[in-house]
Amino acid sequence: MSHGSTAHGPLAQAGAPATTPPRAPSGGQEYDLPEPPSKVDFSRAKTAGEIPRLKVTLRVRRYQPEVTDEAYWEDFPLTMLGTDRVLDALHTIKWEHDGTLVFRRSCAHGVCGSDAMRINGRNRLACKALLKDLNPDEPVTVEPLQGLPVEKDLIVDMEPFFQSYREIMPFLITRGHAPARERLQSPEDRERFDDTTKCILCAACTSSCPVFWTDGQYFGPAAIVNAHRFIFDSRDDGGDMRLEVLNDAQGVWRCRTIFNCSEACPRGIKITQAIQEVKRAVISRNV
Numbered sequence: 590m591s592h593g594s595t596a597h598g599p600l601a602q603a604g605a606p607a608t609t610p611p612r613a614p615s616g617g618q619e620y621d622l623p624e625p626p627s628k629v630d631f632s633r634a635k636t637a638g639e640i641p642r643l644k645v646t647l648r649v650r651r652y653q654p655e656v657t658d659e660a661y662w663e664d665f666p667l668t669m670l671g672t673d674r675v676l677d678a679l680h681t682i683k684w685e686h687d688g689t690l691v692f693r694r695s696c697a698h699g700v701c702g703s704d705a706m707r708i709n710g711r712n713r714l715a716c717k718a719l720l721k722d723l724n725p726d727e728p729v730t731v732e733p734l735q736g737l738p739v740e741k742d743l744i745v746d747m748e749p750f751f752q753s754y755r756e757i758m759p760f761l762i763t764r765g766h767a768p769a770r771e772r773l774q775s776p777e778d779r780e781r782f783d784d785t786t787k788c789i790l791c792a793a794c795t796s797s798c799p800v801f802w803t804d805g806q807y808f809g810p811a812a813i814v815n816a817h818r819f820i821f822d823s824r825d826d827g828g829d830m831r832l833e834v835l836n837d838a839q840g841v842w843r844c845r846t847i848f849n850c851s852e853a854c855p856r857g858i859k860i861t862q863a864i865q866e867v868k869r870a871v872i873s874r875n876v
């Protein structure tokens with residue numbers, strides 16, 4: 590599929606004078622086609638190496654259970670590009686310094702939620718944390734998420750997190766027969782739960798919650814956010830069941846409105862507000 594990046598696409602048409610490309614002569618004769626005019630002034634471009642580099646020490650919390658029972662810190666002095674992220678630094682360590690370092694990542698672009706970790710004491714996605722924003726003059730600390738069992742290095746066991754997620758039934762529940770066409774919804778009804786659809790299940794919120802740290806029994810912000818997404822969906826008929834699940838000793842009432850979750854969320858979801866809305870819905874059962 591063409592996206593207009595060729596000399597014959599919209600970009601070229603917008604910037605180039607209309608010229609008729611020379612016809613290829615018959616008989617297989619070759620000649621050079623003229624370069625299409627470029628919008629970029631390459632005479633001002635310098636070399637790729639001019640991206641500023643920075644020296645940074647990544648201080649990584651290591652846990653290698655097959656080697657030692659104790660977790661420990663290890664420093665990795667690195668020279669990185671000024672545009673690099675913590676994920677790039679972790680790749681550099683793994684690929685060039687120590688292949689035993691393990692961490693999760695997939696998309697590398699803030700979409701899959703698999704590389705949430707504690708960076709300089711705050712939960713973030715490694716693929717969204719730019720080194721230059723983290724004061725590289727000091728060692729940048731990288732630790733696994735808190736409140737979940739560490740399996741190895743930066744990898745935690747996510748099962749307790751996903752157990753709570755499963756319990757709130759994160760799928761559409763309807764009564765009656767399936768309709769012959771799609772279930773319609775007004776833009777206003779869709780807007781009602783728009784914010785909580787943005788969750789990527791990274792666990793940055795739940796693992797930043799002191800209530801979750803105490804015993805790991807609290808459902809946690811992420812499960813409530815995902816319950817909210819369906820409770821306030823006008824097409825869903827399972828709201829009461831989810832509210833009953835969350836009206837539990839380990840449910841919404843354990844939230845102490847500390848706001849750690851909202852600050853940690855890489856998607857900017859207003860988590861504390863969503864939890865408050867679910868609390869009100871439990872009381873009113875008005876969904």
Ligand code: SF4
Nearest residue numbers: 788789791792794854
């Ligand atoms: S609500 Fe935000 S922080 Fe929590 S799991 Fe979803 S995306 Fe991550």
Ligand code: FES
Nearest residue numbers: 697699701702716
């Ligand atoms: S690797 Fe997918 S969100 Fe960071």
